[in-house]
Amino acid sequence: MDPRMYEAATNGDLLKLKELIKNEADLASLSRPSRPTRNTILHIAARVDSIPMLELICHHHPQLIEKKNTRGDTPLHIAAQAGHLSVVTYLIDHVKSFINLFSAEGDGGEEDKYVLLRVPNKDGNIPLHEAVRGRNPRVVEALLKADPKSAIMANKNGESPLYIAADRGLFAIVDRILSCQELGDMKDAIYQGPNGQTPLHAAVARRNTEMVRLLLTHRKELVKKEDDNERTPLHYAASFGYLNGVSSLLQYDTSCAYRKDEDGFYPLHMAAIRGHVNVIQELLKCCLDLREIQNREGQNLLHVAASWGRKRVVRYLLSNPYLSVLINETDANGNTPLHLATINWNPKVVSILVSDQRVDMTIMNGQGLTPRDIAEQNMDELTSFRQLLTLTALRTAGAPRGQHLPFIEGNRQNERRKDDKVEDYKERINTLALVATLIATVSFAAGFTMPGGNINDGPTEGMATMLYKFAFHLFIICNTVAMYSSIIAAVALIWAQLGDIDLLVVALKMSLLLLGVALTMMAMAFTLAIYLVVNRLRWLAIIVLCLSAVFILCIMVLFIPLQVPLWSKYRGLRFISYAAFHLLVLVVGHKLDDLDD
Template sequence: MEQLTKRFTSNPNPSGLLATSSSNSSKSTKEQSLDHTNSEEENIIGAHRFMDLDFYKAVIKDDVDGFIDTLERVTTEKELSLHAIFEQVSPSGNSLLHIAASFDNCDTVRLIAKHSPWLLSKKNFKGDTPLHIAARAGYLNTVMKLLVLNSSEPEAESESTTFLLCLRAQNEEGNTALHEALINGHEMLAFSLIYMLMQEPEPLYYLNNKEGKSPLYLATEACFYGCVSTMLDQIIKFDNQYGKLQGKSPVQAAIMKQNTDILELILKKKPDWIHLRDKEGRTPLHWASSIGYLEGVRFLLGRNASIATERDKNGLFPIHIASAKGHVHLIQELLQYWPNSRELLNHNGQNILHVAATTGELNVVNYILKTPGLESLINDTDKDGNTPLHLATMHWHPKLVSAFTWDKKVDLTLINSEGLTALDIAECSIGNTLTFRQRLTMIPLRAAGVPRNPSANARRQFSIRLEAQKTDICKDKVNTLLLVSTVVATVTFAAGFSIPGGYNSSGEDSGTATLITHKFFHVFIFCDTIAMYSSVVVAVTLIWAQLGDVHLVLIALKTASPLLGVALATMSLAFLAAVYLVVSTLNWLANVILIMGLVFLVALIALYFLLWFPMSSSCLILRYVSYYPFCLLVLVAGSGELVV
């Protein structure tokens, strides 16, 4: 390397390498290489702004001799100065030093940085310096070449300043080289940068990127124990001089990674950080409760039990966060430190059951309903007078509403500050369309006999709106059922004359069905006849509904709905019997058709049963019978908002 450097420096102007115009001939080599103000020089730079392809090919190879040869040859041909060469950039704004660093060409990096140190701080279009690129790739040797300077040289002081500026330089994402090394998981490189920073008077552990993450946060997130320990020592050393750590807390990173060792290390060296809060005012115990980190919760409470009663900006205790996320095991743990859960209320006066009812956490609701000593939470009201049942209804959680209505400890008659029961809230919250989840939420309320409060203003408004909408809704249902029944009647009528197997065309049996003695033909005839007349009866019944009387419409719908189900089922069975008849000579095919048809027929009956079965009936027997179909519908509905 020394010989190559000597070759490059022994003739500072090889083959006219630094030649410019005659007006610059009297300047020294150093003056020419650093002159940024000469207008003639700037014109040359502007004319050759983008990098020559030969330079690019030479710099990506780890061959200093070849690189220097290319410099001599190309610059002689194009008469460029050394400064003009190093001002050239790639289309992405990368200089020769950027490119050499990206290919880990240590010797070339050392050579370029030695003779053009200003390139160390030059940024590309993403704001990256060569140090960013090398640190991101994890090139330890290249990073050292860029940073390790010879303090015995006359320029040592200025180089030291350049050194610190390079380490402090942030790209468009706000990352320094140390950020990049930590983000990309280069532990040894990160530790080397941290060690070099120990020699500087100003620590860089306080610099945050645009995500608010400091190097200490990133080291904790990457679980680099040694890096975290060293940075903590330096932060303690410079704490009084440079103030408090800003941005995201490294304690949060340790908790999110569920790394108890690093969590213990941080709080051992900085015990006051157990009270650090994020922008929402949440403490480390809030974060641990949010992710269900039981070991972390126990560790934090073991160091300082008082943090269990610290609120965030929304007034939520850690136990509220655990309840909102459904972490029953954490609720059990936190209740050991403050057993009177009625004292733990958020700013809206809500306890942990209110929070679980709002977020839809069934496991928490079931735990509280079944746990002795927590009965006082069940019918407790918040500042708006809402019980957990009110809130579960308000947020359309059918599983929770069902759980509440089946529990005898729940008072179904309670009203909130607006004078509404849970059923009133459900009915008054319905818009112009009724979603599937809303329908499912209404079912257990009506089946359990939750009363209405007729004196409530909202109830009266709902009744007026309901009467205005009922006629249109019933009319649409009547028209739909009438159309379906007409189609069924048409299809079954046609099938009665297009019987499978055809007719006898001669003899005494002329005009009779050829398969009249086959038992599946009997099934076909019976089912087709039942489907035909059932659909006709449905059509006639729905014609009565056209008279305009809402009460008569409701009676017609209750009568027509089951009959239409019978018509659809028997029509399907008639089709199955007919197909079986025409393929009965091939046993395997007939059996496959029979099995397929029966499976789909069962599915059809089940779907129709779930659609029209009176699951909201308050009859105790029907309520028990409909419980499991209701659970199936809730499972199918999931979190979707199907409009029906």
């Protein structure tokens, strides 16, 4: 294409374009597409609201109406995207004229007059799709009037024009499509969407209450329509926590609350899975008998909430006397909600359940296991933090074991350890050895770099300048303890390299305790050294002491759970460990706190 013609068409400069057409060769160049995008001059002119320019181009080259660019767009696609009603109307008329000319040659049929109105681009979008995406109701109306059947066409994503409009909240366009009288018997086909969804699914997913009401006003049967996963719009509303949508859908048809998806979940279960207490309350208010509904595994509402770790839902269900019947119910495998919370390692939910006196911790499931049996069955030396919290909650509450096994627990541990491999612990040993070495190095250096320096002359030459200060005495003691604790830990880890699994476990436990002491003493020695050199500036010294106290407490909190035995027979020690674990949960945040979505 001549660059000057391209510029004139882009700017809508009809006079300049006419000046450039001087002979037949210039007319012929009008039909040549641009190289990068394969846009013809009619594509370019379609973006400009200039009917005279379109008339000039279409008069000389009517065949350009069917040409596509690299995206598969015809000029009518471009005009629909731009939202120019006059251009779209002109091109529709030109399409009819062009098709009539084509049909006159004897190759056409009745549907030929609509073919260019239904041409898909590479995304499968026809001009009506593009008009909807362009958010122009008048252009949509013009295309619908020209070809009502285009409303039932779906793009490559399976989206009809109505679905796109509902998904994007285009109220006026949805109303226009639904009010199209020309659709007649085709109205059922305009509601298709991807994966079997309807526009109502999309409106619910977008939380568009006005759109939901409009769709249900025109066709209330949509409330029962299922997607490919057998989920109704009520499933979507319950899952997304869309309370207004739940209320609107239930007003039209409460039977949807009793329909399950392909996984066996009802809308009530979907709300429990996502932790939406307000939706659960609304569903139970409208349908009282929903509390008894169970999924494919025979699990009730509390089972599902406990299994997914939804603590707010569990608290609500326990606080509602009407739902107390759910507390100790068993599913198809004999599991109570407490069993499922334990199986899925949801420590917060376990803690909530065991603190309720109505929860029976002695119930055994189909395998003859109590919740505590399940927790202890999967414990080992490399257990996860979630498992530790869960087991701590059960043991602190005094949860009992079930039927005793015909061998004592100590022998079971020994048998298991024989199958362990030293290689599984090597990375931990090497890491701890490195930490021990670093602490010893730092403590050694601190022993020769005294705070305040040394006396340089006189009979006490070489002595520390702050030798007689109490804080200096504490510094020396803390640094010495840190030094030798780390050295002993390093020696213990050397023994761990010998390969005996029992010796390795003992060495790891001992080194962890010693390193905890060494790190704490090193931190205290640092605090005392800083205090000694800044204590004359009182406010600064106080800030140093306060900050150090907070961080030393953090160090201790992190190490206490590693040393206090969760299985201790002393209830006080279990409570200390449990409190420390809860502090850690608050520190590490959402990953271990099982937050509701």
